[in-house]
Amino acid sequence: MDEITIESDNDMLFNHLSKQFPEVKFYRWCNSTVDFLEFIIDTDNGDYIKNAIDKAIDGVGSRIISYNRSENRMSIMMACRCNVHNSTIRMVESESCMWKAPVSYYNGKEQITIYSPDSSYANRVYDKLSEAGPAEIVEKKSMRIYGFINSFNISLDDLFGELTEKQMDSMIKAIDSGYFIFPRKVHLENIAKAMNLSRSTYQEHLSVALERIMSKIGPLLSLYSSTVDISETE
Numbered sequence: 262m263d264e265i266t267i268e269s270d271n272d273m274l275f276n277h278l279s280k281q282f283p284e285v286k287f288y289r290w291c292n293s294t295v296d297f298l299e300f301i302i303d304t305d306n307g308d309y310i311k312n313a314i315d316k317a318i319d320g321v322g323s324r325i326i327s328y329n330r331s332e333n334r335m336s337i338m339m340a341c342r343c344n345v346h347n348s349t350i351r352m353v354e355s356e357s358c359m360w361k362a363p364v365s366y367y368n369g370k371e372q373i374t375i376y377s378p379d380s381s382y383a384n385r386v387y388d389k390l391s392e393a394g395p396a397e398i399v400e401k402k403s404m405r406i407y408g409f410i411n412s413f414n415i416s417l418d419d420l421f422g423e424l425t426e427k428q429m430d431s432m433i434k435a436i437d438s439g440y441f442i443f444p445r446k447v448h449l450e451n452i453a454k455a456m457n458l459s460r461s462t463y464q465e466h467l468s469v470a471l472e473r474i475m476s477k478i479g480p481l482l483s484l485y486s487s488t489v490d491i492s493e494t495e
Contacts, residue, residue, distance in 0.1 A: 264361070265383055265401045266374045271394035273347055273371075274317055280369035281313055282306060288363035291350050293341055295326060299363075300335040307335055321347075349373050352389045358382050372399070415481065423473050431456070431466035432474075 269276070275289055275298070287300040300310060307330065318325060318339055327338040345351045353360045353375050361374040373390075377383035390396040421429065434456060439446030453463035 262404050263377045263380065263383055263401060264374060264404050265377060266372055266399050267387060267390055267396055268399050269349060269371045269373070269390050269394055269396045270369065271349070271371065271390070273349065273393065274321060275364075275366055276369065276371040276394075278310075278313060278317060279366040279371065282310055283368045285310060286365070286367045288365050290362045291341055291343060291348075291364075293343065296339050296341050296343070298337045298339070300337075302330075302333060302335050310335065349390055349393070352393075353386050356382055356385045356389065358386055374400075376404075415477070420474060420477050424470055425466075428466050428470035428473075431463060432470040435467055 272280075275287075279285070279287070285300055285302060285306060287298055290297040298314075302310060311328075311330075314337060315325075321342050323340045323342045325337060325339050327336075329336045343351050345355045349371060350360055350364065350373070353373065357378070359376040361376065365372045375383065375386060377386065387396060387398065424432070434452055435441060438452050438455075440449070440452060449464055449467075450460050453460045456463060458466075
């Protein structure tokens with residue numbers, strides 16, 4: 262089983278939108294009934310993007326089901342109008358491969374990650390994507406056929422959503438300073454001083470951050486250890 266990421270320069274609906282707004286990153290999920298899009302925006306381009314999406318959706322006979330927007334995020338759920346001629350996702354599925362959500366768009370390029378039973382399936386997917394526009398394999402790695410459970414995804418909100426700003430800053434500073442490198446490159450006192458905090462205050466922020474993050478990682482580590490032969494990684 263291979264996991265392959267392919268970058269494509271096509272003129273299908275969503276990548277065409279990326280070409281209109283190359284500086285905007287956005288992501289797509291699809292379940293064959295709805296497409297869900299999430300955009301990273303700023304206050305200057307949000308309205309322009311929404312207007313372009315409205316026109317594009319009207320042009321393909323789809324409709325918006327829900328629309329939400331905050332200061333730097335915009336999400337749209339729309340009725341799916343995908344088929345093997347206008348969607349790389351359907352192209353992947355048509356060749357008996359799986360795709361990994363989300364599909365990403367940036368700078369007029371689409372990146373889709375696929376799971377292929379063997380190279381012959383992947384080659385057929387690549388050929389189809391190449392017919393739609395220039396395509397390039399940017400990453401390829403082998404995975405065990407029973408290893409899908411190890412690709413379990415956890416959201417950033419799940420990992421870091423309970424941290425305060427001070428706890429996040431303390432953790433980032435510790436990582437950037439080499440505190441977790443062996444042998445340790447910096448002492449706690451030095452980091453605290455750089456942040457204009459007492460050692461005890463900084464240590465409290467860092468300890469709570471570590472505790473909260475590890476409480477999220479712990480179950481995933483247990484899950485991984487139950488499915489992998491540790492001797493394989495030695």
